[in-house]
Amino acid sequence: AQSVTQLGSHVSVSEGALVLLRCNYSSSVPPYLFWYVQYPNQGLQLLLKYTTGATLVKGINGFEAEFKKSETSFHLTKPSAHMSDAAEYFCAVSLTGGFKTIFGAGTRLFVKA
Amino acid sequence: DTEVTQTPKHLVMGMTNKKSLKCEQHMGHRAMYWYKQKAKKPPELMFVYSYEKLSINESVPSRFSPECPNSSLLNLHLHALQPEDSALYLCASSQKGWEGRESSYNEQFFGPGTRLTVL
Numbered sequence: 112a113q114s115v116t117q118l119g120s121h122v123s124v125s126e127g128a129l130v131l132l133r134c135n136y137s138s139s140v141p142p143y144l145f146w147y148v149q150y151p152n153q154g155l156q157l158l159l160k161y162t163t164g165a166t167l168v169k170g171i172n173g174f175e176a177e178f179k180k181s182e183t184s185f186h187l188t189k190p191s192a193h194m195s196d197a198a199e200y201f202c203a204v205s206l207t208g209g210f211k212t213i214f215g216a217g218t219r220l221f222v223k224a
Numbered sequence: 225d226t227e228v229t230q231t232p233k234h235l236v237m238g239m240t241n242k243k244s245l246k247c248e249q250h251m252g253h254r255a256m257y258w259y260k261q262k263a264k265k266p267p268e269l270m271f272v273y274s275y276e277k278l279s280i281n282e283s284v285p286s287r288f289s290p291e292c293p294n295s296s297l298l299n300l301h302l303h304a305l306q307p308e309d310s311a312l313y314l315c316a317s318s319q320k321g322w323e324g325r326e327s328s329y330n331e332q333f334f335g336p337g338t339r340l341t342v343l
Binding site for chain 1: 274
């Protein structure tokens with residue numbers, strides 16, 4: 112069975128600092144992997160996705176993630192945090208091309224001025 | 225039009241009421257989804273419609289009844305709900321329909337959600 116584990120329910124960084132949100136997955140076959148962002152009282156927005164090909168994936172708003180099969184990880188990074196990055200971030204996995212997507216528990220990112 | 229819309233934005237209902245949530249997209253997508261999201265939790269898949277037919281039902285109680293009248297519209301009919309059903313209900317759509325097998329990636333576009341409170 113596939114699953115997703117996000118390490119840290121809360122992460123706090125200073126504005127301008129590196130953002131690192133951790134995600135590990137469990138899957139018997141190569142999965143599709145995603146990061147979504149959710150702002151308060153809003154739906155989910157896709158930040159980036161890994162399907163096949165290049166393992167370093169660039170997304171919107173300056174975020175990127177690297178698929179590491181040997182570590183079963185898909186960590187999300189951003190070189191310099193902005194106040195507007197404060198939100199809930201979900202890592203997700205799917206084996207069915209995105210029809211049945213399993214979400215991690217989420218990580219709340221706080222950005223301090 | 226590149227968005228998924230949901231109405232109403234907020235809904236308060238009693239346990240004996242019947243209400244409906246509505247979701248609409250005009251992107252020509254052939255798959256539509258309902259998710260339930262409790263506070264501080266990730267979304268949980270409830271239903272998937274593909275080519276206007278129910279393809280996935282994640283063992284959702286019968287007090288939730290989905291309906292897909294056409295390829296642009298998805299409803300969720302609510303009846304005899306419990307207070308624990310209070311949550312954010314998210315709709316999503318994706319371009320391709322489910323063809324019963326793994327397929328190439330199919331990005332989901334989410335609506336803003338309906339905040340449901342059951343008294």
